[in-house]
Amino acid sequence: MKIVIENVEKRFTDSKKNEVLALEDINFTINEQEFVVLVGPSGCGKSTLLNIVGGLLSPSKGQVYFEGTEEDKEPTLGIVFQEIALFPWRSVFENVTFGLEERGASKAERAEKGKHYIDMVGLTGFENAYPKQLSGGMKQRAGIARALAVEPDLLLMDEPFSALDAQTRTIMQEELLTIWNRTKLSTLYVTHNIQEAVYLADRVIVLSRHPGHIKKIIPIDLPKIGRDQDQYRAQFEKYADEIWQLIRHDAEEALKEA
Numbered sequence: 001m002k003i004v005i006e007n008v009e010k011r012f013t014d015s016k017k018n019e020v021l022a023l024e025d026i027n028f029t030i031n032e033q034e035f036v037v038l039v040g041p042s043g044c045g046k047s048t049l050l051n052i053v054g055g056l057l058s059p060s061k062g063q064v065y066f067e068g069t070e071e072d073k074e075p076t077l078g079i080v081f082q083e084i085a086l087f088p089w090r091s092v093f094e095n096v097t098f099g100l101e102e103r104g105a106s107k108a109e110r111a112e113k114g115k116h117y118i119d120m121v122g123l124t125g126f127e128n129a130y131p132k133q134l135s136g137g138m139k140q141r142a143g144i145a146r147a148l149a150v151e152p153d154l155l156l157m158d159e160p161f162s163a164l165d166a167q168t169r170t171i172m173q174e175e176l177l178t179i180w181n182r183t184k185l186s187t188l189y190v191t192h193n194i195q196e197a198v199y200l201a202d203r204v205i206v207l208s209r210h211p212g213h214i215k216k217i218i219p220i221d222l223p224k225i226g227r228d229q230d231q232y233r234a235q236f237e238k239y240a241d242e243i244w245q246l247i248r249h250d251a252e253e254a255l256k257e258a
């Protein structure tokens with residue numbers, strides 16, 4: 001299945017009743033089994049775009065559609081946000097299988113899929129733990145398992161690791177790639193971290209601000225697993241530098257406004 005984002009524009013009205021053009025002329029596709037990363041400075045519209053693709057916001061113009069789905073079947077989405085909103089009164093297992101429950105999955109299916117995805121994110125043994133008993137990294141794992149458990153047509157991730165410490169973040173990035181390699185889910189991932197974008201992406205979409213628009217789409221021609229190895233370091237840094245040069249001016253401007 002392919003996701004097409006066509007001529008998307010988004011206008012907001014701010015608190016002083018001024019119109020803000022947040023996104024303009026956004027066109028790209030997410031191909032079957034493709035990992036697309038949106039990168040750009042603060043305020044360029046990354047989250048707005050992800051929310052539009054996820055149907056949480058409607059575009060002011062343009063459209064998002066899924067090509068290759070059965071006609072009357074709504075595509076299934078898995079969403080992971082920066083702040084994982086786990087239900088505090090539900091155990092890890094009950095959180096992970098929440099989406100399945102909503103869809104009316106049988107107890108047997110919930111048991112099987114819950115176990116499978118809890119295992120995939122490395123939380124086996126914590127099925128009965130409650131969110132307050134988990135570290136930040138473990139909460140994110142549970143959030144990822146919850147998104148995977150519905151076996152989505154598209155996985156959306158909005159800065160999922162940015163609240164984690166640097167070491168946990170590195171581990172989670174590696175694990176995400178391992179998980180992705182097993183599931184091969186079409187994924188749209190938002191980050192402002194350039195290294196993370198080059199590490200994870202099949203293609204990086206560089207956004208620019210005022211209004212948010214696509215500056216460049218960069219295919220990352222490196223092996224999906226192991227691109228942080230020494231032999232790829234020069235190429236990796238070249239991509240990172242290219243992206244930094246594209247967003248540097250915007251990032252400096254964003255800092256002045258902050």
Ligand SMILES: Nc1ncnc2c1ncn2[C@@H]1O[C@H](COP(=O)(O)OP(=O)(O)OP(=O)(O)O)[C@@H](O)[C@H]1O
Nearest residue numbers: 012013014020022041042043044045046047048049
């Ligand atoms: N509900 C809203 N009402 C008014 N303006 C909004 C609203 N949501 C977003 N905006 C504006 O749209 C622009 C894009 O915001 P968005 O949060 O999508 O950017 P972002 O790239 O995700 O930023 P960050 O990296 O800081 O999270 C900003 O100028 C923001 O102020």
